[in-house]
Amino acid sequence: MPGTHAILSASSSSRWLACPPSARINAELPETTSVYAEEGTKAHALAEKTLKDYLAGGPAEVQSDNEEMKEAVQRYVDICIEKINAAKAASPDAVVHVEFRLDFSTYVPDGFGTGDMVIVSDKSLEICDLKYGKGVPVSAEGNTQMRLYALGAVEEFGMLYGFDIVRMTIIQPRLDSVSTDTLSAGKLLDWGRSIIPVAKEAYDGKGEFQAGDHCRFCKFRPQCKALAAYMTEKTALRKKQELTDLETVSILQAAKDIKRWLTDIEDYALGKALDGYDWPGMKLVEGRSKRVITNPDAAAAALINLGFVPSAVYKPRELQTMTALEKLVGKKSLAEALGDLIEKPSGKPTLVELSDKRPPLDITAKAADAFDDSLL
Numbered sequence: 001m002p003g004t005h006a007i008l009s010a011s012s013s014s015r016w017l018a019c020p021p022s023a024r025i026n027a028e029l030p031e032t033t034s035v036y037a038e039e040g041t042k043a044h045a046l047a048e049k050t051l052k053d054y055l056a057g058g059p060a061e062v063q064s065d066n067e068e069m070k071e072a073v074q075r076y077v078d079i080c081i082e083k084i085n086a087a088k089a090a091s092p093d094a095v096v097h098v099e100f101r102l103d104f105s106t107y108v109p110d111g112f113g114t115g116d117m118v119i120v121s122d123k124s125l126e127i128c129d130l131k132y133g134k135g136v137p138v139s140a141e142g143n144t145q146m147r148l149y150a151l152g153a154v155e156e157f158g159m160l161y162g163f164d165i166v167r168m169t170i171i172q173p174r175l176d177s178v179s180t181d182t183l184s185a186g187k188l189l190d191w192g193r194s195i196i197p198v199a200k201e202a203y204d205g206k207g208e209f210q211a212g213d214h215c216r217f218c219k220f221r222p223q224c225k226a227l228a229a230y231m232t233e234k235t236a237l238r239k240k241q242e243l244t245d246l247e248t249v250s251i252l253q254a255a256k257d258i259k260r261w262l263t264d265i266e267d268y269a270l271g272k273a274l275d276g277y278d279w280p281g282m283k284l285v286e287g288r289s290k291r292v293i294t295n296p297d298a299a300a301a302a303l304i305n306l307g308f309v310p311s312a313v314y315k316p317r318e319l320q321t322m323t324a325l326e327k328l329v330g331k332k333s334l335a336e337a338l339g340d341l342i343e344k345p346s347g348k349p350t351l352v353e354l355s356d357k358r359p360p361l362d363i364t365a366k367a368a369d370a371f372d373d374s375l376l
């Protein structure tokens, strides 16, 4: 769940396990928040309330004015209830905890976090985590955040229950994604013991800087030399006149990361300049701007007064975007209400990596269509 403030938080563990010194550096940089994090916090609170009400004998319906959030949290709650019922059918002694504090400080100094839902019985232990974001699907496979939560749950319940199976599930309702990783309790404890030295190093602010995908949410990104070296290495080219295919592909694959990194540096440098910092060889200027009409009603009246017809003065009425309508009506309800009126046209051809889930584009069929059209 968002809002954990431990130096070695589970949610940032993929970063500090790979780059131990990043833990102290991030702890010392100012906290940042975003609308996405705030939305995530609200969704978690809604899920917690609904599940707790349900477990106390109440209804399992999510109550919210925000249709999109209501629908997504309902999907999460429904999956949790299925899991609760399955666990109780397999083992009537199964116990459910919602928003449960998990202490994994045996492995990670001061380490604690919150399990969104923990189901424990003599047969198995399951931790479920709600991810409200819809940016990228997060896999539970080898997920260090989930493993740390699971270690905390084993610490709490391992003595009381005889389970050997530990299941870790990430539910991302807005991406229709449910991902589970399963480990034996023994394997999980082995992993926990293996990270103790790295966690200690991270806690002490020691270790080697190591850049990689985990840098994505590091607050030190715009200032980090290790990341700058990593980004420039991504496009390190051999001394030849023409790029090889492999070099072109490596640039294409790195482009998204490099663009994001450049934007981070621009934002960071602009922020400091606005605070009065003088960057050598740079200056702060006013950006380009467009003229605006300060009072659209008065402007329209003046033009109609001059004899222009309203249909020429005003833009045609426009429907809200799909995202705005989904927020208003809810994803499922909008699909039901509009049915065939919703169409998904073909997307623009895009080059992606082979691991992408979308099927390859049939360019021969496209070329044949274009040829047929040209004969018409």
Ligand code: SF4
Pocket: 015, 019, 021, 022, 025, 209, 210, 211, 212, 214, 215, 218, 219, 220, 221, 224, 225, 226, 227
């Ligand atoms: S940006 Fe630098 S400090 Fe942060 S995780 Fe990457 S390498 Fe480590």
